[in-house]
Amino acid sequence: MRTEDPGDRREESARGNRSEVSGADADIVQAGAVHGGVHFHGPNNPPRQIPRQLPGDVGGFVNRSGELARLGEALAARDERSAVGVYIITGTAGVGKTSLALHWAHSARHRFPDGQLYVNLRGYDPGPPVSPEQALDRFLRALGVSPEAIPAEREDKAALYRSTVAERRVLIVLDNAATVGQIRPLLPGDADCLVLVTSRNRLSGLVARDGARRLALDTLSEVESVNLLRTVTTGYRRDDDPAELVELARLCARLPLALRIAAERASSRPLMLLGELIADLRDESALWDALTAENDEESDAVRTVFAWSYRALPEDAARMFRLLGLHPGPEVSTAAAAALAGTGVGQARSLLDALVGAHMLEQRAPGRYEFHDLLRAYATDQAMRQETAEARLAAVERVVTWYVRTARAAVAVICPLDRDVLVDPPPADVVPLAFADYGTAFRWYEEERANFVAATRAAAEAGLHRLAWQLPAVLWSVYALQNPFEDWIATGRVGLDSARHNHDRFGEAQLLASLGMAFLQSQQLDRAEEYHRNALDVREDIGDRLGVAMSTNDLGILADRRHRLRDAQRYFTDSVAHFRELGDRANQAWLLSNLGMVQCDLGMPGEAVELLREAVAASREVGDRAAESNALMSLAIAHRERGRLSDADSAVEAALALAREDSYVVFEAVCFLEMARISRARGNPAGALTFYQKSASIQRRLGDRSREAKALDGTGEAYQEMGRHDEAAGFHRLAVAFHRELGDRWQLALALHHLATALRSSDDPAPARAHWTEASALLAEFDDPKALLMRARVNELLTGHVGGGGWGGAGPGPG
Secondary structure (H helix, E strand, C coil), X not given: CCCXXXXXXXXXXECXXXXXXXXXXXXXXXXXXXXXXXXXXXXXXXXXXXXXXXXXXXXXXXXCHHHHHHHHHHHHHHHCCCXXXXXXXXXXXXXXXXXXXXXXXXXXXXXXXXXXXXXECCCCCCCCCCCHHHHHHHHHHHCCCCHXXXXXXXXXXXXXHHHHHCCCCCEEEEEEECCHHHHHHHCCCCCCCEEEEEECCCXXXXXXXXXXXXXXXXXXXXXXXXXXXXXXXXXXXXXXXXHHHHHHHHHCCCCHHHHHHHHHHHHCCCCCCHHHHHHHHHHXXXXXXXXXXXXXXXXXXXXXXXXXXHHCXXXXXXXXXXXXXXCCCCCEEHHHHHHHHCCCHHHHHHHHHHHHHCCCCEEEECCEEECCHHHHHHHHHHHHHHCCHHHHHHHHHHHHHHHHHHHHHHHHHHCCCCCCCCCCCCCCCCCCCCCCCHHHHHHHHHHHHHHXXXXXXXXXXXXXXHHHHHHHHHHHHHHHHHCCHHHXXXXXXXXXXXXXXXXCHHHHHHHHHHHHHHHHHCCCHHHHHHHHHHHHHHHHHHCCHHHHXXXXXXXXXXXXXXXXXXXXXXXXXXXXXXXXXXXXXXXXXXXXXXXXXXXXXXXXXXXXXXXXXXXXXXXXXXXXHHHHHHHHHHHHHHHHHCCCHHHHHHHHHHHHHHHHHCXXXXXXXXXXXXXXXXXXXXXXXXXXXXXXXXXXXXXXXXXXXXXXXXXXXXXXXHHHHCCCHHHHXXXXXXXXXXXXHHCCHHHHHHHHHHHHHHHHCCCCCCCHHHHHHHHHHHHCCCCXXXXXXXXXXXXXXXXXXXXXXXXXXXXXXXX
């Protein structure tokens, strides 16, 4: 069960020199040490990964010498820093924009030693285009940024992307863009990079505002068209009449896409006279003219060639082609194509290879295929014309079922202790993939991520509502680790509508809880509460005892996030009792940590230690290393608050070792916060600064502004303890601004108190009173012991009762 990341309830972090360990915790620390083999590869020391994302070069590329020369001139100008770093290749569909871009990119890639990035933005596909957020996510991963360190918001992703490519020489190919809005967030800020864009749109905004250069690509000349036909057919045909080659080129509207398909058709029939093939194509053209009222020579020519080539396919390959038009996502794997067509994987691979050979399908990576957008539209049209409604529905059902079942197999490896929401047996005609380890399971999730939203929507639109709620319900566990909020919320909403359409209350509760967690982790707390309360109501109605325990915990996390500590204590206590009754030791590990931290916040660190020791033991019993790291870090906080700094040291170092070994980047950042607090408790504020800096750096990479603000506020406290009050005030002001923007009233009150304390001892003490006045008003909203104590302290400072009158001798105050 996903709860929340460690430290959501606590901003403190600390460290000191490790020394003796009390007997009560000696076994805990020793057990934590046996994991060994700590790998230091967190965000502060990221691997310098060189991306090589360019798809393969176009075989038999010819012509376009003038255009290639112009692109070469652009590269030379970039070397002299006399030109901008964006080049746009524009032109009509099928004119060869992508082929030109990739061919030139392959010839120039040695000039970009830090790698090449590529994304098909799918601006003109029938489905939704790739969003800037999705493209940035893929680029950051390719550049070596760990998934946990990728921020949620577009602006934060774009900033991290620009920082990551800064001072690198990277070639970036943005293929098939539709709008300037798709492109602009993907532009690097570094002058050493070159961006190559292809689009049917002229993208005038990029030229006017960003200084991009444009290369308009026209259809091939007659000579170039004949040259392309001869190049593709060389070795297969001889002595074709030049006049007939000219006529074939005319029928293809001299568009490279159509020319290659026609040439492949001619190559596959070496003994058939070219005149016969041309007559066949003319007949197809006449038929197309009779079926369409359009007056677009190029469009009609392309469709005519498609139809001509499609009719020549063997029946099983033609069926695969049109069924691929029903695949909901932009890219299809061999196994997914097999499920779609209801064939074995070996047979599917042979049919896909045949389509690639006929230039009707493109293979971009091993085992992964995609259509040119024009061919996809044609395939979909053929499926609508030639497949019955029942056959189309069966194909969609098979492939979405395959996604659901394979996702379940992946999640069982990635999050083995999470609840399995699929209770019905799999259909016999769908064979999901199996995964041997975490790495292969997670790679499958990343490869297929772009298909999940489309598959969920396709299932709902086809009336397959059970599948439409099951897929996002299964994916919830991985979404909660990765925070792809756009995909998470989109699939969750579709799934929730489908569950309600089917009156499936179990599915409804699962999607309500999933959306509640998505809104909680994206800091939309009011919406999170609405969904979590609705989930609890449904689970109570249907008697789902495990679900009730989980929803009760979710409401506890929400109350804790709002610093409603007594509410949180009540929810966590109830949830622990539920899990004890169910004998669910795995979830007890997380809940005991949650409850222990609330006890600590309520001023009962002794009681917290006992709960947290049990949490450590429970997490080890079930083998949940994330829960173990969380419990150890929380135990360190409780020990520090009791003044047991050596025990706190040992616990947090064990937590950090686990976090680093298993790449729990969020946990690592929170451990650094606790290490900073321990260092300050030892009277070493200068030593704390390093840990605060490390934590803030990771939080900035993660896009977690709340935790970054806590690190900044702690930095200010350390500077105050060093007597450097003006510097402290600067950090506190940043923390105040962050917390105010986020609407976190508890943390805002703390940061205002710290800022006022720093100002009171600085060269400009006058504003301190206003900040304390606001802090007092905010603290009045909370009734826990620490809040009451702090408000009394602030009010004394306001009335001048501290330190014998005036504002002298107050110190930094509680934090």
